[in-house]
Amino acid sequence: MRYGFAIDTQRCIGCHTCSVSCRMENNLPKGTWWNRILTDGGEEMDTPEGLFPDVAMSYIAVSCQHCANPACVKVCPVGATYVDSETGVVRQDYDKCIGCRMCMAACPYTGVRSFNWEEPKYVIDFSIGGSDVPRHQKHVVEKCTMCWHRLAKDEEPACIRLCPERARFWGDLDDPESEVSRLIREREVMQLLPEKGTEPSVYYLV
Amino acid sequence: MSENTRATSSPKAPAAKFGGRGLNVAIVVAALVTVAGLALWFAQLSGGMVQTGMRNLDSWGLYITMFMFLVGLSAGGLIISSVPRAFGMAGFGGISKVAVWTSICCTVLAIGFVVVDLGQPLRLWELFAYSNLGSPLMWDILVLGAYLILSIVYLWATLKNEAGKVSGKALRVISVVALVCAVLVHSVTAWIFSLQQGREMWHTALMAPWFVSSALVCGTALVLIVVVALRKASYLDVAQAKVVKMLKMLGAFVLVDLYFFGCDLLTEGFPGGPGVEVVTMLTTGSLAPFFWGEIVLCAFAAVVAFVPALRRNGLIVAASVAGIAAIFCKRVQLLVGGFQLANIADPGVMAQHTVTNWESGMSGAYQGLVYWPTPLEFGVALGVVGLGAFLLLVGLKYLPLKPAEESR
Numbered sequence: 196m197r198y199g200f201a202i203d204t205q206r207c208i209g210c211h212t213c214s215v216s217c218r219m220e221n222n223l224p225k226g227t228w229w230n231r232i233l234t235d236g237g238e239e240m241d242t243p244e245g246l247f248p249d250v251a252m253s254y255i256a257v258s259c260q261h262c263a264n265p266a267c268v269k270v271c272p273v274g275a276t277y278v279d280s281e282t283g284v285v286r287q288d289y290d291k292c293i294g295c296r297m298c299m300a301a302c303p304y305t306g307v308r309s310f311n312w313e314e315p316k317y318v319i320d321f322s323i324g325g326s327d328v329p330r331h332q333k334h335v336v337e338k339c340t341m342c343w344h345r346l347a348k349d350e351e352p353a354c355i356r357l358c359p360e361r362a363r364f365w366g367d368l369d370d371p372e373s374e375v376s377r378l379i380r381e382r383e384v385m386q387l388l389p390e391k392g393t394e395p396s397v398y399y400l401v
Numbered sequence: 402m403s404e405n406t407r408a409t410s411s412p413k414a415p416a417a418k419f420g421g422r423g424l425n426v427a428i429v430v431a432a433l434v435t436v437a438g439l440a441l442w443f444a445q446l447s448g449g450m451v452q453t454g455m456r457n458l459d460s461w462g463l464y465i466t467m468f469m470f471l472v473g474l475s476a477g478g479l480i481i482s483s484v485p486r487a488f489g490m491a492g493f494g495g496i497s498k499v500a501v502w503t504s505i506c507c508t509v510l511a512i513g514f515v516v517v518d519l520g521q522p523l524r525l526w527e528l529f530a531y532s533n534l535g536s537p538l539m540w541d542i543l544v545l546g547a548y549l550i551l552s553i554v555y556l557w558a559t560l561k562n563e564a565g566k567v568s569g570k571a572l573r574v575i576s577v578v579a580l581v582c583a584v585l586v587h588s589v590t591a592w593i594f595s596l597q598q599g600r601e602m603w604h605t606a607l608m609a610p611w612f613v614s615s616a617l618v619c620g621t622a623l624v625l626i627v628v629v630a631l632r633k634a635s636y637l638d639v640a641q642a643k644v645v646k647m648l649k650m651l652g653a654f655v656l657v658d659l660y661f662f663g664c665d666l667l668t669e670g671f672p673g674g675p676g677v678e679v680v681t682m683l684t685t686g687s688l689a690p691f692f693w694g695e696i697v698l699c700a701f702a703a704v705v706a707f708v709p710a711l712r713r714n715g716l717i718v719a720a721s722v723a724g725i726a727a728i729f730c731k732r733v734q735l736l737v738g739g740f741q742l743a744n745i746a747d748p749g750v751m752a753q754h755t756v757t758n759w760e761s762g763m764s765g766a767y768q769g770l771v772y773w774p775t776p777l778e779f780g781v782a783l784g785v786v787g788l789g790a791f792l793l794l795v796g797l798k799y800l801p802l803k804p805a806e807e808s809r
């Protein structure tokens with residue numbers, strides 16, 4: 196089994212709902228975004244490239260790519276980041292991480308790993324989201340867990356559930372009958388930085 | 402020379418006495434700087450690393466730059482002193498013990514810089530409990546540790562050899578092992594960077610040999626500075642011919658280092674692909690001051706080394722300082738350059754932990770240097786360097802490092 200995502204860039208409207216639902220579900224500290232919506236267009240967010248009327252703009256949601264050949268896992272000196280062999284999810288153990296940030300240097304996907312540069316601070320003074328989300332710690336690296344706590348309850352990741360455009364799909368890439376496998380088979384797909392050889396588990400339908 | 406006693410009685414030793422008040426004051430100052438650095442480090446740990454200039458998109462900074470730099474400085478001294486012995490050539494007369502002691506101090510410093518960079522230094526023990534032997538960082542920790550122990554053994558064996566307790570053959574074997582280890586230390590440190598396919602600037606096979614050549618440049622330069630300074634302070638006496646020989650080696654190493662740089666730039670730039678960005682960033686982009694600084698400093702060092710009329714003590718020290726500064730410039734280029742080119746530079750939500758200059762958006766953050774250290778980082782770095790100076794001076798004061806023999 197290898198869980199992965201298919202994200203339909205034709206449907207994505209750049210509303211950031213998946214980013215925000217990720218922040219809420221995982222009780223992310225201030226300044227931390229595990230899933231970011233990038234504008235594929237002009238210099239600034241939400242601006243198109245080109246001159247009117249020949250303009251183009253689309254969005255790509257970028258979070259941990261849960262690679263089958265992850266650069267981060269190889270370099271972690273203590274094995275705090277590792278691949279779960281049953282699901283293919285790239286995991287991060289906060290209690291083990293020594294905060295050397297080798298994984299952040301190794302990961303080619305800019306900005307998907309984040310470090311808690313201070314004692315985590317929150318917008319509101321009580322925890323929100325999943326009750327079984329591990330507590331955030333100062334000075335350790337964290338990233339998208341694929342909502343591991345939800346997978347354990349046979350639930351899909353939070354970003355999938357709340358997308359208003361139904362642009363995000365999640366499932367088993369090894370199962371040819373799964374919705375993601377079917378979409379990847381039937382649609383034209385793109386992956387981020389395939390030349391780096393990391394074999395990401397996130398496919399973008401274009 | 403026959404005397405095996407400590408060199409104070411050597412007929413060649415100059416009349417003036419080394420040490421005394423000046424050295425004691427220097428030791429106290431170095432100790433105070435170390436303590437101040439420790440206090441700042443605790444401030445960094447308790448208040449959070451948010452006080453540094455590092456952020457998610459530029460997650461390493463001054464500390465790792467200094468780590469790279471000091472690993473280079475350390476092995477240079479050891480290589481300079483062990484090569485002649487390993488190959489049975491005439492050495493640099495008496496300076497090898499000082500050179501090895503300098504190496505030991507630099508190795509301690511390099512380890513110190515990794516420790517201050519860690520978010521969770523109290524979890525260091527995990528490195529030995531849960532070692533992932535596939536990680537280049539783990540290799541580095543093992544090799545650096547082995548190297549530190551070997552350097553100490555090598556120094557001890559040299560001293561015992563002078564006292565007639567360790568055979569020359571045994572010492573030679575130790576020097577060969579130390580030499581291999583020194584080369585390994587550089588290669589492994591280079592691999593921390595060069596094995597990462599994710600960063601355009603780092604991913605080059607030339608990195609490891611290039612690290613060795615850079616180490617030879619700044620290691621030789623450091624030994625030269627220490628030797629000229631200690632001669633001036635009447636700690637030891639070294640013939641000018643030996644100093645000049647070392648200076649010529651410095652010149653040769655500088656040229657090898659520049660040659661490697663040229664090879665790497667050509668290979669990056671020629672295909673016209675993403676590597677062009679690296680070349681542009683260095684030659685005309687945000688890292689240009691460090692790039693051209695390195696070139697000019699290297700050229701100066703080489704000129705002093707190869708023009709006989711210029712080989713005066715003042716200029717020899719200036720050329721050595723230039724060589725060390727040039728290699729430091731290179732370390733900055735390597736570290737910041739790795740982060741300066743974002744693989745995915747599309748604009749998105751920016752927050753206070755995303756990148757150093759996050760307020761100016763994605764394009765603004767990469768306009769100048771993506772990373773610049775904060776005063777706290779400079780303070781902690783100074784404290785670590787203070788620890789090194791403290792060790793070096795205490796060693797000079799209490800360890801029998803003066804030359805006891807003339808041949809090697």
